């Protein structure tokens with residue numbers, strides 16, 4: 605089936621309805637402190653770069669009023685990285701500005717802002733959403749701002765293949781200046797040897813089918829592959 609990147613991220617918005625527990629946010633620090641705690645072997649790392657300035661509202665529908673309205677640079681992805689460090693996958697999004705401690709409030713009953721990655725760990729399956737649309741991603745991992753606090757979450761979408769619900773579990777994360785990092789146990793992803801992935805940012809307003817806005821995606825075309 606034909607699909608596009610925005611549709612991939614749309615399911616994240618649907619899944620945001622499952623919001624549950626939260627994790628304390630780290631204290632923002634200078635973007636000059638964007639250093640990794642450890643260096644991954646190149647063979648276990650996948651990196652995508654993305655322009656600064658291409659994020660916009662209504663990314664999934666680039667026509668109509670407000671479609672080119674500028675959004676804050678902290679919602680503009682400039683680089684994304686996936687690496688495996690021992691038994692942990694580390695997911696990184698670098699954005700164009702320091703993530704504030706109190707980001708712009710998103711309108712609507714959910715009011716969610718998300719820095720998110722979709723992981724296609726099984727090319728033979730495409731779990732459906734509640735609207736019957738199928739998406740390639742078995743997992744989402746994200747950091748969400750709900751207007752009050754930040755939370756890191758892993759969405760296991762595989763139960764949707766058999767009529768179940770996505771399973772949401774908290775994940776550790778840090779927000780350090782303009783860098784968001786998420787840490788997921790490899791076992792939580794069934795320790796895949798390879799997978800395809802997409803990073804992005806989105807706003808989720810309510811549970812409505814189109815009540816979301818994809819703000820930016822990286823890569824801009826297709827999916828990245830880990831390891832690179």
Ligand SMILES: [Ca+2]
Nearest residue numbers: 654655680681
């Ligand atoms: Ca960008």
Ligand SMILES: [Ca+2]
Nearest residue numbers: 726727729740
């Ligand atoms: Ca898949």
